[in-house]
Amino acid sequence: MPEALLENEGTELNVLESPRHSCALGGAYVTCIGITGLTPVLHTGPGCSWANFFGLVAGSGGGVLGDFGAMQTPCSYLLEKNVVFGGEEKLKDLLDSTDKLLNSELMVVIPGCIPKMIGDDMQRVVSDYNQTHEVPAILVETAGFTGNSYKGYELFFDAVIDQYLKPSKVKKGRVNLLGIMPCQHVFWKGDLRAIKETIELIGLKVNTIFGDIQGVECLRSIPEAELNIVINPWLGVEAAKKLEEKFGTPFIVQQGLPVGPRDTEAFLRRIGEKVGIPEEKLRKSLDRTVKESWKFFNYVGVGLYMGLTDSYFAVVSESNIAIGLVRYLTNDCGLLPSVVILTDSPPEEYREGIIKKLTENLSSSEKPDVYFEIDAFKIENILDRYPSMVILGSSMEKYIASEKYNAMHLSVSWPAFDRLLMRRSYFGFLGGVDLLEDLLSKIARPF
Amino acid sequence: MLSHAPIGCSVSQHTSHELFRHIPVTDGRPENFSLHSLSTNLTEKEIVYGGAEKLKKALVEIDNRYHPKAIFLMTSCASGIIGDDVEGAVGEVRPKVGAKIAPIHCEGFRSRVLQTGYDAMWHAILKYIVEEPKKKQEDLVNVTNMFSYTWRDKAEISRLLRKLGLRANFVPEFATVHELEIMSEAAVTAPLCITFGDYIMKGLEQQYGVPYFREIVPMGIHNTDEWLRHIAEFTGKEHVVEEVIAEEHKHIGPKFEALKSDFEDIRKKLKPNGEKLTAIGAVGQGRVIAHAGFLNELGLEVSGACAVDYDSLATDVFDGLIKEIGDFVMLISTFQAADYVNMFHKLDPDLILQAPFKGSKFETQKAMGTIHFLRGDNHPSRTQVGYNGAIAYGNMCLRAFKNMALSKLISDTTEDPYKSWWYDVDPLYFVKENLQAAKLQPPKGLIGKTCNRDCDPSACGKADKKCGPARGKGVGTNA
Numbered sequence: 001m002p003e004a005l006l007e008n009e010g011t012e013l014n015v016l017e018s019p020r021h022s023c024a025l026g027g028a029y030v031t032c033i034g035i036t037g038l039t040p041v042l043h044t045g046p047g048c049s050w051a052n053f054f055g056l057v058a059g060s061g062g063g064v065l066g067d068f069g070a071m072q073t074p075c076s077y078l079l080e081k082n083v084v085f086g087g088e089e090k091l092k093d094l095l096d097s098t099d100k101l102l103n104s105e106l107m108v109v110i111p112g113c114i115p116k117m118i119g120d121d122m123q124r125v126v127s128d129y130n131q132t133h134e135v136p137a138i139l140v141e142t143a144g145f146t147g148n149s150y151k152g153y154e155l156f157f158d159a160v161i162d163q164y165l166k167p168s169k170v171k172k173g174r175v176n177l178l179g180i181m182p183c184q185h186v187f188w189k190g191d192l193r194a195i196k197e198t199i200e201l202i203g204l205k206v207n208t209i210f211g212d213i214q215g216v217e218c219l220r221s222i223p224e225a226e227l228n229i230v231i232n233p234w235l236g237v238e239a240a241k242k243l244e245e246k247f248g249t250p251f252i253v254q255q256g257l258p259v260g261p262r263d264t265e266a267f268l269r270r271i272g273e274k275v276g277i278p279e280e281k282l283r284k285s286l287d288r289t290v291k292e293s294w295k296f297f298n299y300v301g302v303g304l305y306m307g308l309t310d311s312y313f314a315v316v317s318e319s320n321i322a323i324g325l326v327r328y329l330t331n332d333c334g335l336l337p338s339v340v341i342l343t344d345s346p347p348e349e350y351r352e353g354i355i356k357k358l359t360e361n362l363s364s365s366e367k368p369d370v371y372f373e374i375d376a377f378k379i380e381n382i383l384d385r386y387p388s389m390v391i392l393g394s395s396m397e398k399y400i401a402s403e404k405y406n407a408m409h410l411s412v413s414w415p416a417f418d419r420l421l422m423r424r425s426y427f428g429f430l431g432g433v434d435l436l437e438d439l440l441s442k443i444a445r446p447f
Numbered sequence: 448m449l450s451h452a453p454i455g456c457s458v459s460q461h462t463s464h465e466l467f468r469h470i471p472v473t474d475g476r477p478e479n480f481s482l483h484s485l486s487t488n489l490t491e492k493e494i495v496y497g498g499a500e501k502l503k504k505a506l507v508e509i510d511n512r513y514h515p516k517a518i519f520l521m522t523s524c525a526s527g528i529i530g531d532d533v534e535g536a537v538g539e540v541r542p543k544v545g546a547k548i549a550p551i552h553c554e555g556f557r558s559r560v561l562q563t564g565y566d567a568m569w570h571a572i573l574k575y576i577v578e579e580p581k582k583k584q585e586d587l588v589n590v591t592n593m594f595s596y597t598w599r600d601k602a603e604i605s606r607l608l609r610k611l612g613l614r615a616n617f618v619p620e621f622a623t624v625h626e627l628e629i630m631s632e633a634a635v636t637a638p639l640c641i642t643f644g645d646y647i648m649k650g651l652e653q654q655y656g657v658p659y660f661r662e663i664v665p666m667g668i669h670n671t672d673e674w675l676r677h678i679a680e681f682t683g684k685e686h687v688v689e690e691v692i693a694e695e696h697k698h699i700g701p702k703f704e705a706l707k708s709d710f711e712d713i714r715k716k717l718k719p720n721g722e723k724l725t726a727i728g729a730v731g732q733g734r735v736i737a738h739a740g741f742l743n744e745l746g747l748e749v750s751g752a753c754a755v756d757y758d759s760l761a762t763d764v765f766d767g768l769i770k771e772i773g774d775f776v777m778l779i780s781t782f783q784a785a786d787y788v789n790m791f792h793k794l795d796p797d798l799i800l801q802a803p804f805k806g807s808k809f810e811t812q813k814a815m816g817t818i819h820f821l822r823g824d825n826h827p828s829r830t831q832v833g834y835n836g837a838i839a840y841g842n843m844c845l846r847a848f849k850n851m852a853l854s855k856l857i858s859d860t861t862e863d864p865y866k867s868w869w870y871d872v873d874p875l876y877f878v879k880e881n882l883q884a885a886k887l888q889p890p891k892g893l894i895g896k897t898c899n900r901d902c903d904p905s906a907c908g909k910a911d912k913k914c915g916p917a918r919g920k921g922v923g924t925n926a
Contacts, residue, residue, distance in 0.1 A: 014487070
């Protein structure tokens with residue numbers, strides 16, 4: 001195992017500066033608003049949705065997400081008297097009025113810190129509601145203090161699998177995507193579209209769950225898939241395991257978002273092998289796309305020499321996108337990775353695998369140092385120690401990049417307060433070219 | 448800023464790293480400006496065993512990291528419920544750190560009114576940041592303002608006060624710690640919002656004899672005149688102020704008249720029967736008051752307003768306003784999007800000014816503008832106060848009438864999240880007392896005509912321009 005410099009991180013710290021995530025409630029909330037037709041119902045104090053809208057949603061490339069990505073979210077608005085006397089009655093009324101008022105296909109109750117601390121019996125309220133109403137409701141076991149937003153994503157899938165999904169006949173050729181989390185993964189809207197289109201090149205039908213106009217139907221049909229594809233070295237793996245346990249759906253884990261033709265083709269071959277697509281058929285269906293993507297790469301090649309000439313680059317991001325970017329910029333673009341700072345706190349058991357992906361099978365003679373760090377102060381201290389001409393990070397690095405390191409900067413991870421991201425994606429055959437387009441546009445000029 | 452809270456509470460403060468950084472130093476941003484947002488990151492462990500120890504260590508750690516002049520400490524629902532002795536912890540740490548520590552007791556569940564949080568913040572500033580006056584600064588004017596006023600508003604107000612021979616001390620937005628400290632030395636405290644600074648105004652008067660006025664804000668020509676006259680009264684500039692006002696009018700008057708005449712042209716086109724153009728705005732009571740007078744000055748009729756608060760601080764001012772511009776409907780609720788959409792639909796004003804946070808649905812086929820700009824805005828068109836603000840904000844309203852394609856298209860193409868019956872009932876239908884009184888029967892619409900929004904406009908004899916395509920997937924229990 002290559003040497004990795006693990007910093008003291010997370011819960012043992014006495015103070016934490018601007019980590020790149022929200023709480024479990026926030027994570028479950030944004031996961032819900034990624035699903036069209038689903039109504040998140042917050043059982044929280046007055047500020048939880050506000051904070052997460054202006055934080056987690058606003059930092060994810062902008063936009064107001066659907067019906068509930070803003071001030072429209074139903075919330076029980078717990079006040080001091082509820083803290084003292086309990087909030088169950090308020091939740092009951094809220095579910096009832098939400099059902100009356102809104103065109104909803106599924107309601108997901110997301111508790112905040114207050115009800116968890118005062119001990120509201122929310123399970124009872126939800127099951128009482130379900131007995132008398134047509135639109136179903138489920139309960140996610142969050143509280144703000146339960147963990148970070150990734151935890152919220154996992155708890156959401158726990159709730160859906162336990163309380164909502166039913167066994168179903170498997171449909172040949174159907175696959176689900178897991179691991180691309182709304183908002184936390186700032187490119188989620190564009191990436192999910194791109195991944196779907198790319199996998200469908202080899203004849204499969206892809207359920208992205210998030211971002212689809214029939215979101216709740218996508219959620220309901222999860223058990224119909226013959227394969228679950230987790231595109232993330234760790235997030236979504238627990239959900240995939242649980243789906244295998246309950247519905248027998250096998251899964252594969254793609255460690256890192258594939259960027260560029262080589263990693264993308266390898267990714268598709270793995271899927272092809274798993275579902276039994278003949279090699280010849282696969283090659284034929286990708287032939288044109290592969291050629292086309294190398295042609296575009298060739299167009300931008302001169303720009304790479306002129307603009308980025310063997311630059312050192314640093315990455316500050318989630319593991320998933322970091323792996324994709326490091327492999328592409330090193331193996332395809334000939335750049336030199338100096339340091340990678342991972343900000344998504346992967347569970348211990350996944351860290352060795354992530355470090356390997358970031359340091360092995362790289363074409364450069366120098367390998368990047370890898371840190372797991374979420375504190376903004378410490379991240380800046382790490383960046384101080386490395387030569388970086390390019391920083392791919394969050395917008396929190398934007399001004400230190402230019403003012404302190406004189407480095408180019410592009411926001412690729414949360415928060416991306418300086419970008420609007422709707423269809424942008426660095427995934428896939430042409431995703432790398434899109435990345436270079438954005439990066440080189442920062443310095444394009446007459447010469 | 449330190450949040451004594453689980454990590455999600457401060458998630459929207461991550462913007463602090465970038466806040467104001469795009470503003471050129473030549474436009475007045477301090478070169479060494481830095482604002483850090485930190486959290487004690489309360490987890491299950493602290494929820495059970497208490498978070499005071501962690502808080503103490505956090506304060507020391509922040510002091511070591513940044514040597515700040517001040518640390519603003521914000522409490523949370525979680526810290527409030529577990530009952531951490533915040534004052535005790537801070538008291539213990541205070542002698543050990545160089546920074547002033549200002550604990551703000553702002554547990555989310557304390558109140559549904561944002562103003563409670565403002566009051567808590569001002570209390571902390573007054574108690575822990577403001578210093579005893581060393582001297583009186585007769586030319587210093589505290590200007591209370593919040594994040595809905597822009598860098599350009601600051602420039603405009605500073606310009607006007609400079610003409611009077613005065614200096615504006617903007618608080619708490621745009622202020623340095625030093626500028627907060629010297630609030631006690633000012634000649635007067637003036638508001639950009641009639642309610643936001645209420646606590647500090649009274650506090651500064653009570654503690655340090657700094658007078659204040661609260662009933663007027665400088666939005667629109669007339670209000671700016673009056674606002675400046677009020678300040679002049681407290682600073683002995685009564686004579687200069689008339690000169691300044693006259694000079695400004697000479698310059699701005701023709702522009703404002705042109706603006707009014709442009710609105711009149713639009714009115715003639717849209718309302719050939721002689722009726723006025725109607726407008727509706729939404730945010731806090733302070734801005735409702737400021738906007739209503741200004742819109743009236745432009746020749747628009749205020750048909751309604753939404754506010755997140757309404758209390759005794761503003762009732763007298765409202766009485767005066769209604770006498771001046773006539774009565775209007777006011778909806779008071781804390782950003783209840785469904786209520787707003789309902790009311791917008793009923794009043795169907797020609798111009799809606801709103802904060803764009805109400806989901807994807809714009810409930811208008813007509814002109815839409817923004818209710819306010821934001822603190823980081825540094826373009827001249829994004830001025831709202833003073834004479835230049837009257838022109839810039841008035842022009843924004845005017846531009847809203849020049850192309851209504853966006854609001855119309857979004858209104859037409861976005862599926863309605865609400866069931867159709869919602870548009871037939873009172874916006875306050877879900878208020879518990881109303882529900883009980885009405886026994887779940889929809890009351891008759893308060894205002895305007897109602898329409899079953901499930902209809903097919905092409906087949907409906909009564910269809911008019913207001914009808915969009917058929918809406919609503921479901922039929923409510925009362926439809």
